[in-house]
Amino acid sequence: MSKQNPQLDAQGNLKHFLTTEGLSRNLLTDILDQAEGFLGVAQQAVKKVPLCRGKVIANLFFETSTRTRTTFELAAKRLSADVLNLNISTSATAKGETLLDTLRNLEAMHVDMFVVRHATSGAAHFIAAHADPHVSVINAGDGRHAHPTQAMLDMFTIRRHKQDFSRLRVAIVGDIMHSRVARSQILALKTLGVPEVRVIAPSTLMPNGIEEAFGVHAYHDLREGVRDVDVIIMLRIQRERMNSSLLPSEHEYFRLFGLTEERLSTAQPDAIVMHPGPINRGVEMDSQVADGPRSVILEQVSNGIAVRMAVMSMCIGTQNLKSQPQGDVDG
């Protein structure tokens, strides 16, 4: 390859985590393996490891998201890092400072990592491209482009339940067109060797040419789409899109694409149901499914912290967990 992957350093180690695109199966598997090691931290009496002690991780959230910010904050604290929460929209940029000046200032304060959420696709790449070499950037969601830590926590959850990616049928259901989560999931599933990925959406929410572009199978009928699948990933519907020309009412959406016990019955008997949260109950699925035995939605939340700890410590260059004591060496 003539062009260096912008996410890797010269030695091929993860430096930034911007997208699941262009990363090797080995690297994605390494993230999953590292996360496995961090899963136990939440069970310890002292839920901390000292891997990132004295490092400063800044949450740069240009879009508000308490849930995502909280999981990154908890992951950072469990790694013993110091966390700065910066609400960018109401501060420096309000004074007319450019984004790059804000970055330069944070770098001058010796911040080690930026966790970025931004409404514009490509914002995290832009920041990584212009960041000082000592800084790592993690994409916590940029426009319609990517949300790679969400995708990797989903891969982690699938692997814990299904072990082997190479025999799975996975269906992703909902607003495929606008979903950065779906994009990142499809790319990760293909890289990890899932042979059959299906996307299920109303035609108004299905991108043209997605089958060729991503090697997936498109369905416009939920019942047909989930038949015999091992994993069903429901996407969150943005309520602001309802009652537009793209989407009918919530009631109508649920009637056609909402997951129920009855519709779930055509999937494999041990199929799992996933959702990135927060759930719109009665829109994407009914409560019987959300709280039922197939749902692994809350496991996804727990797994999300372990996966984010893995990605953060790998990018910050302290990922060699196996050689580090995991106990309360901080105290």
Next chain:
Amino acid sequence: MSKQNPQLDAQGNLKHFLTTEGLSRNLLTDILDQAEGFLGVAQQAVKKVPLCRGKVIANLFFETSTRTRTTFELAAKRLSADVLNLNISTSATAKGETLLDTLRNLEAMHVDMFVVRHATSGAAHFIAAHADPHVSVINAGDGRHAHPTQAMLDMFTIRRHKQDFSRLRVAIVGDIMHSRVARSQILALKTLGVPEVRVIAPSTLMPNGIEEAFGVHAYHDLREGVRDVDVIIMLRIQRERMNSSLLPSEHEYFRLFGLTEERLSTAQPDAIVMHPGPINRGVEMDSQVADGPRSVILEQVSNGIAVRMAVMSMCIGTQNLKSQPQGDVDG
């Protein structure tokens, strides 16, 4: 007893702290004794003990209260816990997520304790009833129902000045009708054996039947009510209730129920004056009293941190202070 007290675990230890109601004199005394041990932490060079290191305590404030949140945050930090401040009103629930989904998510993140403030009476009980067994809930004020840590810091302050509860006359003055603080105080005072509790309020702010329901004496005249008492607890007047049908003007309220040096003179010569803060000077009392030699109002603030440390560490199951080193073992 056929029904388990919802605040206690199977061994009778404190699991949640929701109300002073239904707890034994032994347990309340245990809280006060534990708090005594934490009072010295604030005098140490390093104001920390490692009792809750690696635990995560989430402040769930559905009602804003910087003061109360700050004292809980400081108490948690002095116990070496990690603190998450979640402004719930502006985050998940704004996206249409139910309260229970928010709780389930925080539990999945392995949060150990919720400190809850909510405008609705019973909210903390509801959350405790639905919480995962590994989570403790502390009520930081719910509607008109209870504010038990405030009541216990008041008990602690009284005990430090008067030692023996069994000979005291205590007067509570103000909006008895709407006060969650008064309710929690009365229940704690009775449980701890105070023989004479008086409540003093305009008739519009005095609940019907309070004498029978709580075993207290009701007064509508401040001068008469504070005669010979050992402790005077002033309640905070909610200014938004002023100029309603319930309350006259601030000036008129002060004229009838405001505490002055002259009115205080009918109480015991060593009577103490308390207030949960923030004081409305010239409404509940004048500055001469607030800043005078009888006032223990600022001691209440200091004591509040010790009492909250006691309750938090007891609920989280690390309360065995005596067997733990208290010094700088964290460093």
Next chain:
Amino acid sequence: MSKQNPQLDAQGNLKHFLTTEGLSRNLLTDILDQAEGFLGVAQQAVKKVPLCRGKVIANLFFETSTRTRTTFELAAKRLSADVLNLNISTSATAKGETLLDTLRNLEAMHVDMFVVRHATSGAAHFIAAHADPHVSVINAGDGRHAHPTQAMLDMFTIRRHKQDFSRLRVAIVGDIMHSRVARSQILALKTLGVPEVRVIAPSTLMPNGIEEAFGVHAYHDLREGVRDVDVIIMLRIQRERMNSSLLPSEHEYFRLFGLTEERLSTAQPDAIVMHPGPINRGVEMDSQVADGPRSVILEQVSNGIAVRMAVMSMCIGTQNLKSQPQGDVDG
């Protein structure tokens, strides 16, 4: 001296840091020397020293400033202190509590230091004058009066580049009239022995009698003012003052007082260019200068954390850095 300097304790050590006025050259030099010792902390793997462990530092920002608050927060965390961020305007004072009651309450919580920003000149002095003896106050900017940590980080940056203050010509350019930064800088430069301080401003933004009052030289022409200087300090223009009777348009301001490479050419060949940030590019200077080889603007940001660590640890009485191990003794 009959009157004790309000910033010093009985032994002449720094207790509060409110203004650069009235402090000796020795003391200012001591701050710079201490900061030199802290500069290396940002280069350590674990960017922390345990000097203020268990201390509580409260940011009392009555005026919002994410950038300044962040640098103080980072400085406090690198000293291992616990930080409380209090947005005062939206909390206690909104409930009608007086400023002094708010202070008394924080003192009762055993807060060790207040970092104060306030729109009113003299606010930090007022707070220091009324604070409990165990509390230190640092002025993070009060009205048009003073911003002493900004001035000291500027002195630190100058010393690192020019070593000897006693031969320098320093020019300060911009809204001299309203700038608390300029006031604090001029006083520090004079105390440290700079022989020639120039101030450059439109006549509407130049205080009457400044030459006599401060011993500086006033210029109304940028080109003339920067001739042969060693240091150029650009002030930030408050955009809200634009288009008023005091200031012409941004374009017109830049035409007359904006720094360009060409105008910079009359200064010493090794002159440095400073700015407190955030820069209004194309108003105070163009990007060629801001990002050019003379600019030390980002160094100022890095230096700011070291200087604030120095001032905080000196005020809190743990400044004896030399006798303390600097490494990871916290872990």
